[in-house]
Amino acid sequence: xxxxxxxxxxxxxxxxxxxxxxxxxxxxxxxxxxxxxxxxxxxxxxxxxxxxxxxxxxxxxxxxxxxxxxxxxxxxxxxxxxxxxxxxxxxxxxxxxxxxxxxxxxxxxxxxxxxxxxxxxxxxxxxxxxxxxxxxxxxxxxxxxxxxxxxxxxxxxxxxxxxxxxxxxxxxxxxxxxxxxxxxxxxxxxxxxxxxxxxxxxxxxxxxxxxxxxxxxxxxxxxxxxxxxxxxxxxxxxxxxxxxxxxxxxxxxxxxxxxxxxxxxxxx
Numbered sequence: 001x002x003x004x005x006x007x008x009x010x011x012x013x014x015x016x017x018x019x020x021x022x023x024x025x026x027x028x029x030x031x032x033x034x035x036x037x038x039x040x041x042x043x044x045x046x047x048x049x050x051x052x053x054x055x056x057x058x059x060x061x062x063x064x065x066x067x068x069x070x071x072x073x074x075x076x077x078x079x080x081x082x083x084x085x086x087x088x089x090x091x092x093x094x095x096x097x098x099x100x101x102x103x104x105x106x107x108x109x110x111x112x113x114x115x116x117x118x119x120x121x122x123x124x125x126x127x128x129x130x131x132x133x134x135x136x137x138x139x140x141x142x143x144x145x146x147x148x149x150x151x152x153x154x155x156x157x158x159x160x161x162x163x164x165x166x167x168x169x170x171x172x173x174x175x176x177x178x179x180x181x182x183x184x185x186x187x188x189x190x191x192x193x194x195x196x197x198x199x200x201x202x203x204x205x206x207x208x209x210x211x212x213x214x215x216x217x218x219x220x221x222x223x224x225x226x227x228x229x230x231x232x233x234x235x236x237x238x239x240x241x242x243x244x245x246x247x248x249x250x251x252x253x254x255x256x257x258x259x260x261x262x263x264x265x266x267x268x
Contacts, residue, residue, distance in 0.1 A: 005038065009218060011156035013225030017058055018233045023163060023178070028156035029112060029256050031222070036263060042203060044101045049196035051263025055156075056189040057223030059182040061230045066179045070128045073176050077140060077184050085162070085188040088148025093192045096153045097199075105264050108154040113259035115164050120250035136171050145166065148188050156162045163249075174242045207210035 011032045019030055031051040039047065096104055149160040162181040166172050172180060197212035204210050208217035 006221065008034070008038065010225040011222045012231075013054075013058075013222035014229045016222065017061070017226035017229050018053065018236070019252070022233065022236065022245060023252075028052070028151075029164060029253065032108065032155050033256055033263065035258050036260070042066050042205070043201060043213075044104055044155075045096055045196070045199075046201055046213045046215065047201070048096065048153075049192070050215045050218050051155040052151075052189050052192050052196075053214050053216070053219040054222045054226075056193070057219065058226045059185040060225075062182045063186070064180070065230060066182065071176060071179050073179050073183075074171065074199070077137065078180055078206065080137050080164075081140040081144045081180075082187040085142035085148035085151075085184050086191050087194050088145040088150075089152035089188040090148075090195070092149040092152025092154070093195050095149075099153070102264065104153055108156065109257050109260050109264070111150050111154070111156075111161060112253045112260075115161065116250045116253035116257060119164055119246055119253065134171055140166075140169055144184065148184075150209070151188060152192055158203050182185070192267050198234065 012031060016028075016030055028051050031054055032047060035042075035047045035051060036044075143165040144162065147165050150156070150161050162184055163177050166180050167174070168171050168179050193214065196214050199212050201210075205215055205217070208215055209220075210216065
């Protein structure tokens with residue numbers, strides 16, 4: 001890889017870590033457009049697979065810091081909801097091999113636009129419940145099934161989808177959203193990773209370590225740069241107000257959706 005490419009991937013890792021720590025979205029919404037721009041000839045499944053691997057790495061880093069901050073969540077609910085995400089991720093992963101690239105990118109763009117509008121204009125002001133109600137578990141499974149399907153198909157990891165969806169659950173407080181979504185990114189990503197490494201792609205990047213559809217050279221570079229900046233992002237996270245964080249997330253999603261639309265239009 002050239003020096004300029006390495007520097008771009010390092011910058012991508014730093015930004016992905018900040019996005020994951022601040023918004024709980026894993027950075028996949030940033031990584032997919034960057035990899036699509038840098039490697040336009042690669043199959044979208046390879047970009048998706050590498051993105052999901054990077055997202056899992058950054059999520060593990062964040063979970064370590066969340067553990068040190070003693071943020072309490074319901075592990076029972078997290079595990080039950082993760083079943084829905086695992087199933088959805090596998091559905092999305094398998095369907096990505098049968099759908100045209102422009103359809104998958106279209107799903108990516110539409111999902112980000114809807115999430116941006118939902119985040120900016122229809123903020124959930126419902127009161128939070130201290131206890132997990134009976135309807136929360138099945139509702140959470142359904143939301144995670146949907147989020148996992150989109151994540152498995154597009155490679156955005158699930159956090160960008162899951163964070164706004166999890167926010168609809170009354171038992172989940174704002175400061176817990178990033179923790180839940182990072183756990184689910186790891187659990188959901190494990191199923192997809194197995195599927196991607198057992199398939200053989202038509203193309204591979206030269207002079208890099210690749211296993212199946214996952215390019216571990218690219219993933220390792222981004223994750224390592226993310227790791228070395230993680231302590232900074234966690235300090236910034238504690239200084240931002242929830243309302244400002246929500247608005248920033250909506251604007252970022254809108255900008256990335258617009259960029260991917262322009263990139264897709266220019267490719268024709």
